[in-house]
Amino acid sequence: MIITLPDGSQRTYPQGTTAHQIALSISEGLARNVLAAEVNNEVWDAHRPIETDAHVKLLTWNDPAGKSTFWHSSAHLMAEALEALYPGTKFGIGPAIETGFYYDVDFGDREFSSDNFKEIEQKMLELAKRKEVFVRESVSKSDAIAYFQEKGDEYKLDLLEGLEDGQITFYKQGEFTDLCRGPHIPDTSFIKAVKLMNVAGAYWRGDETKKQLTRIYGVTFSKQSELTAYLLMIEEAKKRDHRKLGKELELFAFSEKVGMGLPLWLPKGAALRERLVQFLTKAQAKAGYEQVVTPHIGNKNLYITSGHYEKYGKDAFQPIRTPQEGEEFFLKPMNCPHHCEIYKVKPRSYKDLPLRFAEFGTVYRYEQSGELHGLTRVRGFTQDDAHLFCRPDQVKDEFKKVIDLVLYVFKTLGFEDYIAQISLRDPENKNKYLGSEENWKIAEQAIIEAAEEKGLKTVIELGEAAFYGPKLDFMVRDAIGRKWQLGTIQVDYNLPIRFELEYTGSDNQKHVPVMIHRAPFGSLERFIAVLIEHCAGNFPLWLSPEQFIILPISEKYEEYAKKVSEELNISDIRGLIDGRDEKIGRKIRDAEVKKVPYMLIIGEKEMEEGKVSVRKHGEGDLGTMTVSEFSELMIKEITV
DSSP: OEEEOTTSOEEEOOTTEEHHHHHHHHOHHHHHHOOEEEETTEEEETTSEEOSOEEEEEEOTTSHHHHHHHHHHHHHHHHHHHHHHSTTOEEOOOOEETTEEEEEEEOTTOOOOGGGHHHHHHHHHHHHTTTOBOEEEEOOHHHHHHHHHHHTOHHHHHHHTTOOTTSOEEEEETTEEEEOOOOOOSBGGGOOEEEEEEEEEEEGGGOTTSOEEEEEEEEEESSHHHHHHHHHHHHHHHHHOHHHHHHHTTOEEOOTTTOTTOOEEOHHHHHHHHHHHHHHHHHHHHTTOEEOOOOSEEEHHHHHHHTHHHHHGGGSOOOBOOSSTTOOEEEOSOSHHHHHHHHTTSOOBGGGOOEEEEEEEEEEOOOOGGGOBTTTBOSEEEEEEEEEEEOGGGHHHHHHHHHHHHHHHHHHTTOOOEEEEEEEOOTTOGGGSOSOHHHHHHHHHHHHHHHHHTTOOEEEEETOSBTTBOEEEEEEEOTTSOEEEEEEEEEESSHHHHTTOOEEOTTSOEEOOEEEEEESSSOHHHHHHHHHHHHTTOOOTTTOSOSEEEEESSGGGHHHHHHHHHHHHHTTOOEEEOOOSSOHHHHHHHHHHTTOSEEEEEOHHHHHHTEEEEEETTTEEEEEEEHHHHHHHHHHHHHO
16 A cells, blocks of 8 residues: 655555554654554554555654644543542543543542542553553444443443444553543553643533533643643743733723623723734734724624624624614624625725725624633634735735734734644535635635745644635744734635625626735734733833833922923823832832833932932843933833
């Protein structure tokens, strides 16, 4: 059989060769690190025989699917340890998640808490050292039912109800057998470091009418040093949590009376947000964008035309009642249908294109309450949205210009580590996407070529495209190594057809424009949340809500403090005066907590000499200088 590797090279192997054997034929070092394999876009066990010609990608810890396989296998190892320590335990589901894995467990009448974690971790490591092989076995439904009936595990029997013969596999390692479709790592010895992180309640099948199980979260690594680094990152993440810093820095708040997931921007947060808007508005104006404004609501028919009602109607806020019977309006979940209607207000010529409509448009989506999380997952958020309407021959150049804009935003705000994810259709499920095969191929190729020509480091993800077109998502790593999805660019041949958009071409015939959706921030809420955690609240000076704070040693120097403040305000340098009746040490500590970039300390000597003593946040004393010297220092830093 012929095996095609990711670089396009082909090798011939006997039928029944495994991915592990393929890795061995390349190098022993590679084989030691292979956790699983992608065979014709499906993740398989590394020791599963391959019987036909196939495209094969060998998966290691550095591949998301490899890491997911490692953590899913770790969930099975934890279940084995639980069954050994607590006989009679019943098991729900145990998937890998982005930060490790969990397993939903029924301990019966037995009490369980985080106090039990240590003995479970020790048992898991003991079992891992036995190098237990994960053995895959196809079983009939009747045999599977008989096995779990004898075991008395009603949760596995419930899962079996939706499965048929040919779909059911067991995995066994050591004395533990589980219902699972896999895949798994070759054996347990790969797992060398274990940490159970949390315990919570979880209703079976997410149904509040069913029994609440115990959900145990954990994480594992192949080296103890990796676990140590991960735990340090977790501690640092707690310090950087945007919800904690947002409260301390007085940026935003939430109110149950206003509604869950609907942020309230406080004066300092609103000022920060507005500066981001001004920054991008200025950059967009230079790039030829025109600002538009659309309503917060739209007629139901607008979203039926766009296809959003069919795809996302259940996630939209319910129809808004009006005095007119039969009318249905929705809080807008997207800005793009409104921008299509703006395009249609007058006839367009090929000479008019490209048109670039930009809007900081607030949209509303009904996220489940359990999924809400600070500013990163909300029900009302403002997208830095724009929609470009262009001719087919302009698509690639326009796409490249948008890439330039996104990278300018990232560079200015300190996001230097990113990868561009090219999100394409799921080749096995093309029916869930709108539009013709021809247009999809053209759009996908345009994105691939544009990313290549801009020299982006890319990864292709099948099945991650929007329902109306492929996209380029920017996956950014923050200061402590976490990955976030921020900017996005999408090519769309379908909405212009659905809205009957057209332009008159050079041949005097009517043609349909291509639409590009883009949002460098993604949304202001999510972007600000990520920015807070990336810089730990230490914003770039140009963006900081307060650039300085004046700290008079006593009230005798308040008049001089006001004079200094007024002089700085003339230079558009913003700040405030701490006139509290507190000792100077307390004022300095409070200013440090508030992360104000510069502290200006004023006493008798400073007032007599017409100077200020300057301290920089996180660095300390910079000495004394005149107000004009300090102003020049600030302006230089702001404009860099």
